[in-house]
């Protein structure tokens with residue numbers, strides 16, 4: 360179940376909204392041109408599976424949105440704690456990659472098959488932190504300033520949709536804002552304390 364927190368973007372961010380209400384979340388995101396849709400979850404994939412099996416399980420949904428939106432590339436990104444010696448370093452490096460505010464010249468479109476992650480959308484003096492969970496399809500328009508936090512123990516499977524096959528790059532703004540907005544770990548803890556665990 361999606362969880363949205365909205366913050367002011369000043370030096371001392373204040374929480375303006377905290378909600379797990381699907382309609383309220385969709386409405387708030389629509390105001391900043393971000394689309395959130397929901398697909399039925401294929402439960403048996405939540406523990407992880409290979410890319411072909413994941414794409415096959417969602418073949419109808421994927422084909423429909425590809426036809427609607429004209430994506431030219433679809434793939435799967437996933438990360439799970441595996442207990443290996445290099446896991447802490449791989450987890451840290453993966454998290455760091457898009458943890459600072461940036462933009463892309465393509466839409467950023469992700470469907471969460473399993474696990475969770477937070478997209479932080481910095482628009483109009485506010486930060487919308489969208490905690491995405493299985494079933495959530497989030498579409499962030501190109502050039503939207505944002506960052507992504509997968510937490511200190513990344514655990515997710517996401518289908519990614521691209522219009523541009525030339526690779527996925529971030530244009531980093533240099534704004535240190537992501538350091539002063541609550542992290543994935545902090546928001547996940549807060550959500551659990553509110554009793555909203557899915």
Ligand SMILES: [Fe+2]
Nearest residue numbers: 457463467529
């Ligand atoms: Fe991004």
